[in-house]
Amino acid sequence: xxxxxxxxxxxxxxxxxxxxxxxxxxxxxxxxxxxxxxxxxxxxxxxxxxxxxxxxxxxxxxxxxxxxxxxxxxxxxxxxxxxxxxxxxxxxxxxxxxxxxxxxxxxxxxxxxxxxxxxxxxxxxxxxxxxxxxxxxxxxxxxxxxxxxxxxxxxxxxxxxxxxxxxxxxxxxxxxxxxxxxxxxxxxxxxxxxxxxxxxxxxxxxxxxxxxxxxxxxxxxxxxxxxxxxxxxxxxxxxxxxxxxxxxxxxxxxxxxxxxxxxxxxxxxxxxxxxxxxxxxxxxxx
Amino acid sequence: xxxxxxxxxxxxxxxxxxxxxxxxxxxxxxxxxxxxxxxxxxxxxxxxxxxxxxxxxxxxxxxxxxxxxxxxxxxxxxxxxxxxxxxxxxxxxxxxxxxxxxxxxxxxxxxxxxxxxxxxxxxxxxxxxxxxxxxxxxxxxxxxxxxxxxxxxxxxxxxxxxxxxxxx
Numbered sequence: 001x002x003x004x005x006x007x008x009x010x011x012x013x014x015x016x017x018x019x020x021x022x023x024x025x026x027x028x029x030x031x032x033x034x035x036x037x038x039x040x041x042x043x044x045x046x047x048x049x050x051x052x053x054x055x056x057x058x059x060x061x062x063x064x065x066x067x068x069x070x071x072x073x074x075x076x077x078x079x080x081x082x083x084x085x086x087x088x089x090x091x092x093x094x095x096x097x098x099x100x101x102x103x104x105x106x107x108x109x110x111x112x113x114x115x116x117x118x119x120x121x122x123x124x125x126x127x128x129x130x131x132x133x134x135x136x137x138x139x140x141x142x143x144x145x146x147x148x149x150x151x152x153x154x155x156x157x158x159x160x161x162x163x164x165x166x167x168x169x170x171x172x173x174x175x176x177x178x179x180x181x182x183x184x185x186x187x188x189x190x191x192x193x194x195x196x197x198x199x200x201x202x203x204x205x206x207x208x209x210x211x212x213x214x215x216x217x218x219x220x221x222x223x224x225x226x227x228x229x230x231x232x233x234x235x236x237x238x239x240x241x242x243x244x245x246x247x248x249x250x251x252x253x254x255x256x257x258x259x260x261x262x263x264x265x266x267x268x269x270x271x272x273x274x275x276x277x278x279x280x281x282x283x284x285x286x
Numbered sequence: 287x288x289x290x291x292x293x294x295x296x297x298x299x300x301x302x303x304x305x306x307x308x309x310x311x312x313x314x315x316x317x318x319x320x321x322x323x324x325x326x327x328x329x330x331x332x333x334x335x336x337x338x339x340x341x342x343x344x345x346x347x348x349x350x351x352x353x354x355x356x357x358x359x360x361x362x363x364x365x366x367x368x369x370x371x372x373x374x375x376x377x378x379x380x381x382x383x384x385x386x387x388x389x390x391x392x393x394x395x396x397x398x399x400x401x402x403x404x405x406x407x408x409x410x411x412x413x414x415x416x417x418x419x420x421x422x423x424x425x426x427x428x429x430x431x432x433x434x435x436x437x438x439x440x441x442x443x444x445x446x447x448x449x450x451x452x453x454x
Contacts (some may be wrong), residue, residue, distance in 0.1 A: 050410040052413075053410045057425070064425060083438050162409060184420050186410055187421070190418075280450070
């Protein structure tokens with residue numbers, strides 16, 4: 001038995017002696033990935049970091065269509081309002097946090113990229129009359145991120161293909177070019193998400209859920225949830241006869257308005273805090 | 287099992303240690319210094335993104351690895367200890383080293399496509415994004431980086447919330 005123990009130790013010796021030395025040559029990250037070379041990574045939901053990389057590419061694609069607003073004060077302000085509501089959402093801390101940006105266009109719209117980058121257009125900011133209404137828009141978009149609506153718009157068939165590509169068999173399947181195969185699937189996923197959020201819009205149910213989430217976020221953050229009613233009323237007036245931007249990608253505003261009205265009670269009298277918020281909004285949005 | 291009773295405690299300890307090392311391989315190397323290769327990384331008090339970050343760790347920073355738990359590394363950086371996600375680090379280098387663990391557990395002997403397999407196993411990663419960017423140079427990732435670089439610090443946000451009579 002003593003001989004057996006010696007043999008086992010002898011076999012382990014290179015690990016004891018050379019383990020750390022070998023690590024100094026190969027980055028430790030190699031260890032982190034040792035589980036990744038399993039023959040097949042079982043079908044799994046998309047991870048937060050994968051969602052983040054898809055979101056970055058969707059954002060880059062949106063920035064190919066719209067110009068980024070260059071007013072740093074307005075961007076900072078939108079981020080402050082956005083962060084205030086995002087921290088009250090059901091997903092307060094996505095992979096690398098929420099980031100809000102303004103698009104320099106008069107089109108009335110807002111986009112939630114998977115992972116936490118949220119765009120609002122100048123046109124939509126100007127449609128709002130107060131900080132509480134701006135908060136309502138951002139809370140709705142945060143709701144889409146929290147519900148993973150963007151990432152869920154990647155077609156099931158494509159994601160199944162990604163799972164397949166994540167297996168060792170993929171080396172054979174893609175003729176040894178898994179990287180190219182994954183880039184191509186990544187590209188397709190960006191198309192799916194972009195098409196959904198910019199062209200076709202989310203499902204009616206996803207919009208209803210995002211509206212409900214926004215009301216919760218607004219209330220928890222101390223904003224007046226009835227600002228959502230005021231915002232939708234303004235949007236309804238602006239959208240009469242319009243068929244582009246937010247009016248194309250969202251369910252009819254009248255439907256949303258009716259639903260939100262039933263969830264929100266009477267609008268309270270304007271508080272001192274709300275006055276201050278509206279003042280600072282007007283200063284920024286002008 | 288009865289046969290082991292006849293051996294000294296020391297022999298049994300050595301046997302267990304040797305077997306563990308052979309089977310597990312070099313899973314963790316304490317004291318390793320690792321360079322952060324990705325921007326916008328943060329140190330977390332727990333291995334969980336939901337916990338509020340302890341502080342940022344810039345790209346290029348060197349951290350001392352204390353241990354590993356799944357996708358997370360417990361590290362020390364500038365006197366602070368916390369957890370960094372594996373995304374902070376570079377992808378593994380090509381390795382053609384002899385693997386005793388692999389030999390014993392039947393891991394693939396053929397190494398030529400190990401990079402490809404490892405890459406595939408990770409799904410959508412910075413490497414895949416790089417491939418996408420190379421294919422689409424017209425995409426404005428520089429502006430996306432700019433958007434991500436803006437962070438409202440916690441003191442500013444608190445002041446903003448307080449001024450607007452909002453809830454912290």
